[in-house]
Structures are given as C-alpha cells and as structure tokens.
Amino acid sequence: MRHQLSFACEGATLAASLDAAASGTGLLIVSGGNEIRSGAHRGMAMLAARIAEAGHPVFRFDRRGIGDSEGANDGFESSGPDIAAAIAAFREAAPHVTHIVAFGNCDAASALLLHQPLALDGLIVANPWTYDSDGEESDAPALPPASAIRARYLSRLKDPRSLLRLFKGEVDLRKLFRGLSALKQPPQQRAPDSLADRIDATLAELLCPATILLATDDRTAQAFIESCGPSLAYIEKNPSTLRVERLASASHSFAGDDGEWLAQRILAVLAAQASAIA
Structure with a gap:
C-alpha cells in the first residue's frame, strides 16, 4: 500500500511517498x-511498486524546491541535508x-556518493553524472568521450546494415560529422576539484557496500567510465564492498525491458x- 506523507528539512516541508512492505x-x-519523486x-x-511487491518497503521524496516540496532548489550538490x-x-x-539501501540514477547517484557518509547500509548508483555543468540546463546533449565514439563507429563500420543506411542517405550527416569532429579534439584536463575527481576519490573511501550499475551505451555512463576508468578496473579485478554491473543499453533511465534488469539488480542487493x- 502506498502512503503520502511529509517531513521537515532545514525549515522546509518535503513531500514523500512510502510503499509499505514487511x-x-x-x-x-x-x-x-529536477524530476519529481515519481520519476x-x-x-x-513503478519501480517502487515492483520492489514493494517483492516485500521491501520503498521511500521516495521530492527534495527542496522540487515537486510538492517547499524551499529553494539548489541542485544535487546541495541535497545532502535532504x-x-x-x-x-x-x-x-x-x-x-x-537497514536502508539507497538507489539513485544520474546526478542522484552522484549526490549519494558526494554526500557520504550517510546513515545507510548500502548504495546502488546508476550512470553517475560526472560533467561539471548542469545537464538540466544544457540545450545540446553532451557528447560521449572520444573512446566511446571510436568504439561506436568501429562497431557500425563492421555492421552491413549501418553501411547500407549510410549509402541510402538514411544517416543524419550533421550528427555524424559532429561525432567525428569530437575525435579530433584533445582531451580536456580536469580541474583538481572537478566533479569527476571528487566522485573518483569518493569511490576509494566508501564506508558501506555499493553496487554501480552502468548502461554502457548511455552517454552519461560512458563519461563516468572515461573519468573513473582506473577505479572501475581496480574494483572489477578486486571486488570487495564495491561491485560493477553493466548492461548493453543506451537507456539512461532503464526504460522498457531494461526496467526489469534494474529491478532484479536492486532486489539482489x-x-x-x-x-x-x-
């Protein structure tokens, strides 16, 4: 059964939903x-209902300034108190x-990592956001890292159907040239206090078990893999309290059939x- 409730955070009243379970x-x-708690x-x-049906209670909320919650929206980097x-x-x-395990996707994943330690017993972070700009405010989607672009085009060159689409004029040449132009750009040096560096450092200091979920064809996940590659490689070779699971998908929010993959990984944790x- 789903209940609507509210709670206080630094003088503001925040809205929440609880899917009860035993x-x-x-x-x-x-x-x-800036998504509301329904996503x-x-x-x-729907994910909350799926998890609660399997027996685990689920709590969702709107942070300050979002949805039905009071206060000012200062972004995910200020959401620790929320x-x-x-x-x-x-x-x-x-x-x-x-015991409580927290799940977040995109900048919610980054928020959970950045605001540690929290009173949590586990983390599930999906496609963490590592760009230093606010993805909600950008009109043009960020390009994936050059390594991801190279891998994608190499796979397409090996695919006869992709070549046939190109010869038939079914490929958006503007997008093609935009992607190819990114290969010529030298890699940018990150600032010492960049979001990617801070998240990378946090991965080495987590105090609770964590699972990282990556949709490997998603641009945000690709940027995370590019930024935190050495840490991910070490984690995968030396699994302890950190685990990495990958899904060959471009769905940033695990839509459609990918939603069941996500639910199964959460239920396993x-x-x-x-x-x-x-």
Missing part, C-alpha cells in the same frame, strides 16, 4: 535531475526497517543485505 530492509529512492514517465513510482532528513523520515514512518542481518 521486510526490515528498505529502499530509499533519490530522484535525479521520468512514472518510472520510479537525503539525511529522508533517511530519518523513512525510519520514523516504517519503524520495523532496520536488498536480498543480500537482508540475509546478512538474518
């Missing part, structure tokens, strides 16, 4: 960008919940957390 291990969903095309609301207040509100609304405390 398990003592719950999921906190942090929305990305893009109600994706997070997340902390949501964790406390989740525990109060569902007293039987003893929740089940592992529940069995660890049993």
Whole structure:
C-alpha cells in the first residue's frame, strides 16, 4: 500500500511517498535531475511498486524546491541535508526497517556518493553524472568521450546494415560529422576539484557496500567510465564492498525491458543485505 506523507528539512516541508512492505530492509529512492519523486514517465513510482511487491518497503521524496516540496532548489550538490532528513523520515514512518539501501540514477547517484557518509547500509548508483555543468540546463546533449565514439563507429563500420543506411542517405550527416569532429579534439584536463575527481576519490573511501550499475551505451555512463576508468578496473579485478554491473543499453533511465534488469539488480542487493542481518 502506498502512503503520502511529509517531513521537515532545514525549515522546509518535503513531500514523500512510502510503499509499505514487511521486510526490515528498505529502499530509499533519490530522484535525479529536477524530476519529481515519481520519476521520468512514472518510472520510479513503478519501480517502487515492483520492489514493494517483492516485500521491501520503498521511500521516495521530492527534495527542496522540487515537486510538492517547499524551499529553494539548489541542485544535487546541495541535497545532502535532504537525503539525511529522508533517511530519518523513512525510519520514523516504517519503524520495523532496520537497514536502508539507497538507489539513485544520474546526478542522484552522484549526490549519494558526494554526500557520504550517510546513515545507510548500502548504495546502488546508476550512470553517475560526472560533467561539471548542469545537464538540466544544457540545450545540446553532451557528447560521449572520444573512446566511446571510436568504439561506436568501429562497431557500425563492421555492421552491413549501418553501411547500407549510410549509402541510402538514411544517416543524419550533421550528427555524424559532429561525432567525428569530437575525435579530433584533445582531451580536456580536469580541474583538481572537478566533479569527476571528487566522485573518483569518493569511490576509494566508501564506508558501506555499493553496487554501480552502468548502461554502457548511455552517454552519461560512458563519461563516468572515461573519468573513473582506473577505479572501475581496480574494483572489477578486486571486488570487495564495491561491485560493477553493466548492461548493453543506451537507456539512461532503464526504460522498457531494461526496467526489469534494474529491478532484479536492486532486489539482489536488498536480498543480500537482508540475509546478512538474518
């Protein structure tokens, strides 16, 4: 059953939703960008229902200045107090919940990483945002890293159907030339305090188990892979409290059939957390 409730955060009243369930291990969903707690095309609301149906309570909320919540929207980098207040509100609304795992996609994933330590028992972060500009304000989508562009075009050159589309004039040449031009640009040096550097540093200091989910054909995930490649390579060769799982998809929000892949990965983490405390 879904309940609507509210809680306080630094003088503002924030709106929240709780999908009730019996398990003592719950999921906190942090929305990305300026999305309300229901998510893009109600994706997070449907995910919450799916997880709750499997037995785990789910708490979602609108951060300050978003959706039904009061206050000023200062972006994901200022959302630490919102997340902390949501964790406390989740525990109060569902007293039987003893362990909480948080999930966030895009800049919500970055927020969960940046604002550690939080009173959480696990993290699931998907396609973390590593660009230093606000993706919500950009009219043109960011290009993927040059390595990703090279890999994509190489795969297309090997695909007879892609070559046939090119010869038949079915390829957008403007997009093609824009992508190819990015290969000529030298890699930009990151500032020492860039978002990518801060996230990369956080990966080495996490105090709770974390799972990183990547849709490998998504531009945001590709930028994360490019920025934090050495850390990811080390994690995958030396798995301990950090794990990386990849899905060959371009769906940034895990839409359509990819939604079940996402739900299964989240349920696996929740089940592992529940069995660890049993």
